[in-house]
Amino acid sequence: MTGKIYIIGLGPGPAGWLTPEASAALEKVTDLIGYFTYVDRIPPRDGLTIHGSDNRVELDRSRHALQLACEGKIVGVVSGGDPGVFAMAAAVLEALEHGPQEWRALDIEVLPGISAMQAAAARLGAPLGGDFCAISLSDNLKPWSLIERRLQAASDGDFVLALYNPASKARPKQIFDAFALLRKLRPAQTPVAFARAVGRPDERIVLTTLGEADPGVADMSTLVMIGATTTHLIERPEGRPFVLTPRSYEANR
Amino acid sequence: MTGKIYIIGLGPGPAGWLTPEASAALEKVTDLIGYFTYVDRIPPRDGLTIHGSDNRVELDRSRHALQLACEGKIVGVVSGGDPGVFAMAAAVLEALEHGPQEWRALDIEVLPGISAMQAAAARLGAPLGGDFCAISLSDNLKPWSLIERRLQAASDGDFVLALYNPASKARPKQIFDAFALLRKLRPAQTPVAFARAVGRPDERIVLTTLGEADPGVADMSTLVMIGATTTHLIERPEGRPFVLTPRSYEANR
Numbered sequence: 001m002t003g004k005i006y007i008i009g010l011g012p013g014p015a016g017w018l019t020p021e022a023s024a025a026l027e028k029v030t031d032l033i034g035y036f037t038y039v040d041r042i043p044p045r046d047g048l049t050i051h052g053s054d055n056r057v058e059l060d061r062s063r064h065a066l067q068l069a070c071e072g073k074i075v076g077v078v079s080g081g082d083p084g085v086f087a088m089a090a091a092v093l094e095a096l097e098h099g100p101q102e103w104r105a106l107d108i109e110v111l112p113g114i115s116a117m118q119a120a121a122a123r124l125g126a127p128l129g130g131d132f133c134a135i136s137l138s139d140n141l142k143p144w145s146l147i148e149r150r151l152q153a154a155s156d157g158d159f160v161l162a163l164y165n166p167a168s169k170a171r172p173k174q175i176f177d178a179f180a181l182l183r184k185l186r187p188a189q190t191p192v193a194f195a196r197a198v199g200r201p202d203e204r205i206v207l208t209t210l211g212e213a214d215p216g217v218a219d220m221s222t223l224v225m226i227g228a229t230t231t232h233l234i235e236r237p238e239g240r241p242f243v244l245t246p247r248s249y250e251a252n253r
Numbered sequence: 254m255t256g257k258i259y260i261i262g263l264g265p266g267p268a269g270w271l272t273p274e275a276s277a278a279l280e281k282v283t284d285l286i287g288y289f290t291y292v293d294r295i296p297p298r299d300g301l302t303i304h305g306s307d308n309r310v311e312l313d314r315s316r317h318a319l320q321l322a323c324e325g326k327i328v329g330v331v332s333g334g335d336p337g338v339f340a341m342a343a344a345v346l347e348a349l350e351h352g353p354q355e356w357r358a359l360d361i362e363v364l365p366g367i368s369a370m371q372a373a374a375a376r377l378g379a380p381l382g383g384d385f386c387a388i389s390l391s392d393n394l395k396p397w398s399l400i401e402r403r404l405q406a407a408s409d410g411d412f413v414l415a416l417y418n419p420a421s422k423a424r425p426k427q428i429f430d431a432f433a434l435l436r437k438l439r440p441a442q443t444p445v446a447f448a449r450a451v452g453r454p455d456e457r458i459v460l461t462t463l464g465e466a467d468p469g470v471a472d473m474s475t476l477v478m479i480g481a482t483t484t485h486l487i488e489r490p491e492g493r494p495f496v497l498t499p500r501s502y503e504a505n506r
Binding site: 011014015016017018019020021024058082084085086087089090091092093094096097104105108109110111112113114115118119121122123125126127128129130131132133134135136141142143146149150152153154156157158159234235236237238242244245246247248249250 | 264267268269270271272273274277311335337338339340342343344345346347349350357358361362363364365366367368371372374375376378379380381382383384385386387388389394395396399402403405406407409410411412487488489490491495497498499500501502503
């Protein structure tokens with residue numbers, strides 16, 4: 001069995017954020033598997049078979065990749081962002097765990113990528129200068145009560161919060177429920193940013209406060225950043241203020 | 254004033270993890286500022302002045318960068334990993350906030366990089382497939398009581414934990430104190446990984462459990478990953494088991 005699986009992080013979109021390691025793997029693979037939105041970023045070439053699939057079929061896609069690798073193919077499974085963060089690395093290993101024993105002998109390599117919270121942080125200044133939590137708001141795979149428990153715990157610990165998958169057409173309501181809860185847990189003046197499609201042509205950043213935010217601006221391409229009590233703005237003569245969570249805690253309390 | 258500051262993430266070390274955006278910026282800068290360990294990674298070239306400095310002088314280094322940019326230089330401030338995660342992006346903005354007003358008019362751009370937890374996660378499998386927290390264990394800039402409160406909160410929320418800066422020669426004790434607390438908060442069989450210098454020649458991964466871990470193996474180059482209750486191992490016929498935190502919660506409870 002000489003097949004291999006690369007689980008490849010494409011980053012947020014722009015070529016400048018695609019690692020050389022990921023680029024090299026994209027040149028090596030015989031088969032590319034992923035959500036249409038992501039495989040569509042990869043230019044076709046001779047010897048490469050592209051298998052696009054719909055969103056929310058991550059396990060089918062993973063089993064397909066594992067099967068192709070068993071047949072000797074060099075398979076690339078692509079994720080936007082970092083495949084290790086709420087993405088295809090976990091899906092492939094979930095499929096592997098419940099599949100035939102031979103899958104466990106496959107050579108599988110995860111290639112990290114720039115994740116949405118890092119792209120958002122870079123645009124905003126330094127919101128992740130202090131301790132932070134990343135939470136996926138999707139309750140497709142976990143109960144909403146767990147998400148509430150985690151929003152509560154993250155606030156008890158005064159962590160900066162990076163919310164992934166805040167809303168979709170099928171799940172428009174969660175981000176409103178999350179904000180209703182967070183407004184009980186954090187001060188109204190807490191900085192909040194909706195960072196949409198950072199690095200792509202349709203990038204849009206909305207910087208506001210927890211009290212004034214309209215959660216309705218969030219969609220599947222949005223990373224929502226919510227400050228800790230130390231997070232604050234630095235005004236500039238021109239342009240959007242910087243968002244800073246200082247490394248130091250007491251100095252700002 | 255035509256100067257500029259790029260705050261550049263070098264990633265964990267290998268060239269394959271340095272983004273093209275960061276590479277391009279390194280070609281453009283006239284002055285490079287950073288901790289010796291990081292600027293030493295950059296080959297000298299004509300027209301580039303390298304200002305190496307010791308660790309733990311981040312604010313001095315930041316003021317130096319801001320001053321040079323005011324003089325019209327194109328300054329690169331380099332960080333290992335992602336400058337947005339517990340690193341130089343926050344330090345530069347802290348210096349800017351408390352400096353002369355003219356600094357606020359400077360053009361400052363943060364270029365994200367692959368962070369240590371992502372490199373560690375890629376090697377381990379998919380430990381960050383579920384919600385997670387990142388905590389810096391250094392109490393140089395925040396009280397230890399806050400770190401304890403955050404370890405408690407992260408455990409209340411059953412988050413995966415990525416611990417940065419677990420130990421240094423001057424701070425050998427914190428990681429032992431953190432483990433003593435975490436052993437009261439999480440089951441003894443919780444998977445724990447010490448991922449040291451991932452991607453560099455001296456990479457070393459120790460995979461163990463919370464009950465059996467020796468916190469003494471952690472140093473400044475180590476990222477410590479501690480599982481949630483759903484995190485578990487997938488054994489393989491050869492090689493280290495994969496570490497998986499499934500995206501799904503109830504399926505593994």
